[in-house]
Amino acid sequence: MVREQSIDSFYARLRESATASSSTTPLLIFPSTSDVDSLCALKIIGHVLESDSVRYACYPVSTFKEIHKFAGPDSCSSPEEPVTILLINWGCHRDLGKVLGLGPCAKVFVVDSHRPIHLHNLSDQNDGVVVLYTRDDEDQADLAYDLRVPVSALANASDLNSDDEGGDDLESDDESESESEGEDDGGEGSQKRRRVSGESEKDPVKLFRKLKKEYYHMGTFHGKPSGCLMYDLSHSLRKNTNDLLWFACVALTDQFVHERLTNERYQAGVMELEQHINSSGNLDAATTVTLKDGTKVLAPDSSKIACEDEPKLMLLQEWNLFDSMLCSSYMATKLKTWSDNGMKKLMLLLARMGFALEDCRQKFQYMNVAIKRKMKDEFEEFLPEYGLTDFYYRGFCLLHGYSSRLSAADVVFGVTALLESFVESDGTCAAKQFGVAYDSLSLSKLEKLEIGMRQAIKVQRAILRQGSSAITKKGSIRSGSKFRWVKLEDSADTKLLGYPQALTKFGYFLMDALKEKGAKMKPLICICYTQERNKVLIVGVCGKPRLGADRGNAFGIAFRDAAEETGTDFFHELFESSWIVLDALAVNSFMIRLTEKLWITRRPPLRGYIRNSRRSEMVREVDLIVPPTENWDKYGTSAHGYSQVVGPPVPIDVDAVHDVLICTPGICTSMLLL
Incomplete structure (x- = not known):
């Protein structure tokens, strides 16, 4: 059983596997360098392991390929010495057995908030991977698992030997079925589509393939923060401390600040942590503290966590009120x-x-x-x-003595800025910088956190500069039917915004600004040069998660497919599938193919009439068509980059709710949707 619903059972198996090895470092921990939640989870699990005298080594990683330096196929497949690996906040959405080349003596434990999880990692047949997957993942997730069967049942029916990475093996079959259905026109085609759909519901194999495709194409989202899960572990083992509780508060705030959970789930998390705060004996004995002027006063000798109403003013304690109000995104x-x-x-x-x-x-x-x-x-x-x-939200702050007040949101901003201070073009982060960010979470190293906060202020000023420029300068934000996209050209600010988290914040800033202007809400793609001017970082943003939504961030699969079709070098090994690094010269080609990927959807054809612009008379009734790119030269290109051949009606899927201009050689027509 590799799908552990109990945190206690998960840790018991991890400790048992680690202590069974005679190696000097029986446990290898690989935390993600992409977010603060991973740091908090590492702090907590490290405390628990040390209290149980479990030896471990920690190797921070930023991409999938980095782990091969320390735990590649050679070490993971060796039958001589058991290998126990713990992945924190990455790995669950890839087939780890395939990526790591696991052998019979290797065991990988995964604590990751990224969703959806690869079905091979959840399958009972996969003894080499143990994923912490609680019941809340299905019952209280932001996205509804509307699959009619539990995810665990879908995982157990999965073939571990299939070459399945995100459900791509289903594409060809779906396309062939669509083509066969499209051969019939009018009512016969609709009847056949309903008949085929009904038959697939009765066929278990076809039903499984359909549900599997729906699962992988629901888009990415996030589950409970890993830091909160690890605090639940420490609490159940009675190893929790006030410091660990603070790390859990920071982990939850990290997801809130970076728009990874709904307001409802954030409020539920706040209530849960507030109960721990109220029951943990937060008030400690007072001691004497000497102030700078020599005055002696009574002050707590340790920190106190408070849950208070926080203003949506970024880094207010480190900044000033005017600039914080001027630059804060809200x-x-x-x-x-x-x-x-x-x-x-x-x-x-x-x-x-x-x-x-x-x-x-x-x-x-x-x-x-x-x-x-x-x-x-x-x-x-x-x-x-x-x-x-x-303007106010329920947040956490750490009170130390009578003069020091630290907001959890400010900690997230500062530590994130430290993590992204030294990132290479392929997304890798120096281990030294990860260590600096790790130390900045300690009260004894507040000077390092202050450095990160000052860097975060610079990043926020750059977001305001570039965001205002994009909003006010006509043509900076380009809009398509499915999404908008913007490219940052300023060389000075790209040095600050050319990182995944910073560019994502910039994307949310633009989406909020466009919303306030009354623009229609669409996903946004942000493109920014990396430290190497021949590479660009591309980030896809889909807006703040909504409770009950049926789709998450769908850019991941589309990014990879579009990049592969360009034939250029790209890097899609970062831990968020909506982040990709691409050659700068291939951006235009990438965007054309991405538009095609996101335009074509699996919906019933919309019907309409073509009107000839020359005679303004009814020509014929057709279904809309979007031909593949290889036919563009043959048919001619429309204003939207697509074309329509004048000929027999051909039913093709398209997603549109407005008039579509269609151009053919010599004739321009307009499509009126019914």
Whole structure:
């Protein structure tokens, strides 16, 4: 049984496997360098392992290929010495048996919040991989597993010997079925499609293939943070401490800040952690502390975690109130602070609240105490008039003594900036920088966290500069029927935004700004040069997760397929499938093929009429058609990059809800959808 629903059982198997080896390092831990959640989970599981005297070695990795330096097929397939591997926040969406070349003595344990999980990793037949997959993954996930069967049943029916990486082996069969169905026109075609669909429901093999395809094509999303799962483990083993609880709070905040979970699931996570905070004896004995002026006061000798209403102002404790309001994504997109009108609104808001501009420009730590005390009341009174109705959210902060206050969101911003300070063009991160980010989570190394916070401020300023430029400069954001895309050209800011998390934040900033302008919501693709000018980083953003949504981020499979068709070198080994590194010269070709991939969908054909633009008369009734790219030269290209041949009606799938211009050699027509 490799699908462990119990955290206790998962750890028991991990410890048993590690202690069975006589090696000096019986357990190899490979944490992801892509997010703060992974660092928090590593901190917690490291404490638990050390308390049980389990030896381990840690090797941070940024891509799938990096693990082969330490645990490639040679080490994993060796029958001489058992190998136990723990992957933190990566690996579950790839067939690990195939990627690592596991042998009979190798055992891989996976704690990963990425979803969906590769079915081979969940199968009972796969003894080499153990995935922590709790019941909440299916019952309380952001995306509904509307598959009519449990995911575990689907995994157990999977053939481990099949060459299946994301369900691509199903494409050819689906296309052939679509072609055969399309040979019949009119009502006969519809009847045949219904008949074929009914037959597939009765055939277990066809039903399995259909459900498998739906599972892999539901798009990527995230489950419970790995840091929270590891804290649940420490709590169940009674090894939890106040520091570990703080790491769990930071892990949950990491998903919230980076738009990886719904508001409902975040609130549920906050309530769960708040119960731990209230029951953990958070108030510690006071001790004497000497201040800078020599005054002795009583202060707690350890930290206290508080759950409070936090403003959506980025890095307020490290910044100043004016700049934080000016640059924070929430307020900047609502007020449009990059414009003259938006700046006037901001200045008027501060004046109405009675906040002197001179005080607001001081570092928040030294700001007028009277303003700090009445700040929340003033915000709650005046901000709703400007459309800022959800300015406060329930968050966590760490109180140390009477002067130090650390917000969990600020920690996430600072540590993320440290992680992305030194990243190569292929996404690899120096192990040294990972160590700096790891140390910055400790209260004794706050100076390192402050360096990360200052770097995060630079990144946020770059987001505001480039975001405002893209919004105000006509033609910067290009729009298609399925998505929008923007390419960053500024060489100075690309040095700050040419990293996956930073570019993703930039994408969310643009989506929020476009939403405030009243634009139709569409996924957004952001393209930015890496540190090497001949490479570009491409990130796909689909918007904030919504409760009950039936689809996540669908860019992963489309990115890989489009890059393969360009025939150029690309790197798709990062831990988020919606991130890809590509040759800069291949961007246009990549976007053309990506548009084709995302345009064609598996929906029933929409019917309409073609009108001849010359005679303005009814020509004939047809189904819409989107021919493959190899036929473009034959048929001619339309304004959307697609074409329609004048001839017998041919039913083809297309996703459109507006008039479609169709051009053929010599004749331009328009399609009116019914």
